Amino acid sequence: MNGGGAPSSRYISSLAKILKVNENWLLNGGELNTGDSLDLSLPPIKTVPLLSLQQAASWSDYMKNSSITSCVQLVGEIPANTFAVVLESDSMSTSGGGVSIPNGSTVFVDPDRTVQPGNIVLALPKGTTTPVIRKLEIEGPDILLVPTNPRYPSIMLDDLSCILGVCFKIQQNI
Structure with a gap:
């Protein structure tokens, strides 16, 4: 974080991968396209x-x-x-x-x-x-x-x- 509400630009790509969202969604929000490799599976x-x-x-x-x-x-x-x-x-x-x-x-x-x-x-x-x-x-x-x-x-x-x-x-x- 950069002290504000947005993540620092150098971490955007890594953070998007960890959260399994695309960088655009991470920066701008909006509707999350469920086709964007979002894994909501629960453990057995x-x-x-x-x-x-x-x-x-x-x-x-x-x-x-x-x-x-x-x-x-x-x-x-x-x-x-x-x-x-x-x-x-x-x-x-x-x-x-x-x-x-x-x-x-x-x-x-x-x-x-x-x-x-x-x-x-x-x-x-x-x-x-x-x-x-x-x-x-x-x-x-x-x-x-x-x-x-x-x-x-x-x-x-x-x-x-x-x-x-x-x-x-x-x-x-x-």
């Missing part, structure tokens, strides 16, 4: 099964079941086997920096994504019946599920076989 909306944490322990059985009654919608390109769970603790909630997932958040899980250290994962540690959501950390030979809330303990794993999926998005109500 996908319906994703909402599973309880207990159901998520055997997610593949529930995904095959056509009588899933609880679903949530998510905008954008979503991996094929995505499902959602609701976090039922404040184990991933923090007041500091970094990722914080508040209690009650809907968490989207991709069971087919390759697990990497640093990922937030849904896991069913040995000897438990309810999956947990934690950050995966690998420190030398140690494999840990680490909460972001320091009031909760880390969980030591023998291997990655208990990982049910990688969490990639959350939705929450305010």
Whole structure:
């Protein structure tokens, strides 16, 4: 901008490309010819099964079941086997920096994504019946599920076989 209401002349061409309009329309206004490469397409909306944490322990059985009654919608390109769970603790909630997932958040899980250290994962540690959501950390030979809330303990794993999926998005109500 040049301090006035019009864009600086050196940026007109770039600005027109970004806005997907022609330079004349940008400078003079008027009716926008919809044939001027205006892309108003919306991202896809996908319906994703909402599973309880207990159901998520055997997610593949529930995904095959056509009588899933609880679903949530998510905008954008979503991996094929995505499902959602609701976090039922404040184990991933923090007041500091970094990722914080508040209690009650809907968490989207991709069971087919390759697990990497640093990922937030849904896991069913040995000897438990309810999956947990934690950050995966690998420190030398140690494999840990680490909460972001320091009031909760880390969980030591023998291997990655208990990982049910990688969490990639959350939705929450305010």
